[in-house]
Structures are given as C-alpha cells and as structure tokens.
Amino acid sequence: MGGCIGIPERRGSGSGSGFSESSLSPTNKNKPLKQDKIKWKSDIPLTEYQIKKKREEFWDTAPAFEGKAEIWVALKAAADAINKDDYEMAQAILDGAGISLPGGSLVECYDELGTRYSIPVYCLSWPVNLITETGRDSPAEYSEPVISTPQDVRVKVRVSTTGEDIRLTFSTADTVAACKIKLSQNTKLPENCRQRWFYGGKLLSNRTRIGEINIPTNYVIQCIINVPDPPATSG
Structure with missing residues (x-):
C-alpha cells in the first residue's frame, strides 16, 4: 500500500482537516482486524527514531480534536498491540470499546455513535x-537535545471562552502540559474542559517545551477550550 506521512484528510467537511469526523448515522459494517502489517513507503525516508517521534506527536494531539477521549485511549492501546504483533489483544480492545472497522484496519474506524x-x-x-540507524555513529539530530539554562518568558494566553488575555510567566524548561495546569490554577476554567494551545497557527503538543517554541516576550498563545457534553439523562 503506497502512502505518505501526514494528517488524514477530513472527508466531506470542505477545506477542514482533522483526526475524526461525525457521520450522519452509525456504521453497521465491521470486519475483523487484519493480521498483517500495512505496507507503505514514506515520501521522505525516515529513521525508526523519527517515526517514533511522529507517533508520539500524533497521540499527544489527536484527543484534542473531535471524538471521545476514551476511544482515542483504546485506539492507541490497540495500535500498540498491533506493533507488538498481538492481534488478539488488539481485537479484544476494539471489541471492548465498541469500535468497528469497515475495512479491517485502524486506518478507518468508527465508534458506536x-x-x-x-x-x-x-x-x-x-x-x-x-x-x-547504526549504533553511536547516528547523526547528532537523533541524540538527546541539549537543554540550556532555563529562562523565564512572559506570555499572554488568550482563552477562547472569555476572550480574556491571561498574563503568565513560564520557564523555557516547562512543557505545554505543565503550562496548561498553571493556566488552570490562575484562572477559572469550565470543569473538566480540554485545552488546545496554538501559536503561529500550529497546535502545540503537550510534550513540547516552551523553549522549543521560541515565543517572544508578551506574544499571545491561543487557548481553545472544549467543554464535554453533559451526560445524557434518562426519563
């Protein structure tokens, strides 16, 4: 199967793109998980390290888009099982989460809704x-990054629910995940909300460190707040 690296296109949604989409009605098609590896070729040859980094970035950012968080957790667990050739475990995870595979692959799957x-x-x-990769002779870019002395940087975080700019000071060693916690501690956000941070039009991964983003002092980070739907009530 030919392929290239990139974010899957959102089908039937105009110019948008994303990791999941809602169909008009639940799908009834379901096939067993195919017990063979998908064959594909990268447009740009990559190392195992680079592929693993792309996987981390995807699983870090995927739950910030549409779909249920618990389904994303199940899909990651199933993908991990597939990568260990444990197809029986992967199938059990998918069945337990009510995930259907019209083509027998996680490339396209649906939840019960x-x-x-x-x-x-x-x-x-x-x-x-x-x-x-060949031992210790691998290029320097595959080595652990050198962490310089942490420095403080002052930024504005613009919260989508209020339009308010929250001024905060972060360390360049802080991860985006840690900064999200700091924002929650300094302002009143909706209960159980999910934060998505954007800078320069790019979604910031939770594992990214502030020092890697190179945000100038007093520049604005956009914080998009997603509030989960209230649980359905019977009666």
Whole structure:
C-alpha cells in the first residue's frame, strides 16, 4: 500500500482537516482486524527514531480534536498491540470499546455513535524504506537535545471562552502540559474542559517545551477550550 506521512484528510467537511469526523448515522459494517502489517513507503525516508517521534506527536494531539477521549485511549492501546504483533489483544480492545472497522484496519474506524476516527499508517507499521540507524555513529539530530539554562518568558494566553488575555510567566524548561495546569490554577476554567494551545497557527503538543517554541516576550498563545457534553439523562 503506497502512502505518505501526514494528517488524514477530513472527508466531506470542505477545506477542514482533522483526526475524526461525525457521520450522519452509525456504521453497521465491521470486519475483523487484519493480521498483517500495512505496507507503505514514506515520501521522505525516515529513521525508526523519527517515526517514533511522529507517533508520539500524533497521540499527544489527536484527543484534542473531535471524538471521545476514551476511544482515542483504546485506539492507541490497540495500535500498540498491533506493533507488538498481538492481534488478539488488539481485537479484544476494539471489541471492548465498541469500535468497528469497515475495512479491517485502524486506518478507518468508527465508534458506536458513528463518529469516524482515522489512524495514520505510520502509527501502525514501519515504512518499507525505513532508514537503519547504526549504533553511536547516528547523526547528532537523533541524540538527546541539549537543554540550556532555563529562562523565564512572559506570555499572554488568550482563552477562547472569555476572550480574556491571561498574563503568565513560564520557564523555557516547562512543557505545554505543565503550562496548561498553571493556566488552570490562575484562572477559572469550565470543569473538566480540554485545552488546545496554538501559536503561529500550529497546535502545540503537550510534550513540547516552551523553549522549543521560541515565543517572544508578551506574544499571545491561543487557548481553545472544549467543554464535554453533559451526560445524557434518562426519563
């Protein structure tokens, strides 16, 4: 199967793109998980390290888009099982979460409400043109990054629910996840809300450190708040 690395296109939603989409009605089609690796070729040959980093970035950001958080958790667990060739475990996880596979692959799957999820092929198998790394002679970019002395940076976080700019001071060593907690502690956010942070039009991964973003002092980070739907009540 030919393929390239990138975010799956959202089908039938105009110019938008995303990781999941809601269909008009739940799908009734379901096939057993195929017990073979998807074969694909990367447009740009990548190392195992680079593929793993892309997988981390995807699973960090995917739950920030549409779909249920618990379904994303199940999909990641199933993908991890597939990568360990434990297809029986992967199938059990999918069945337990009520996830259906019209094509027998996680490339296209649906929850019980008919919401579509799409897992990129690089999360499910290695490309046929994977670059093999050779011991300690691998390029410097594959080594652990050198962390410089942490510095404080003052930024404005603009909260979507109020339009208010919250002025905060972060350390360049702080992760985005830690900064989200700090924002929650300094302002009243909706209960159980999910934060998505954007800078320069790019979604920031939870594992990204503030020092890696290179945000100038007093620049604005956009914080999009997603509030979960209240549980349905019977009667």
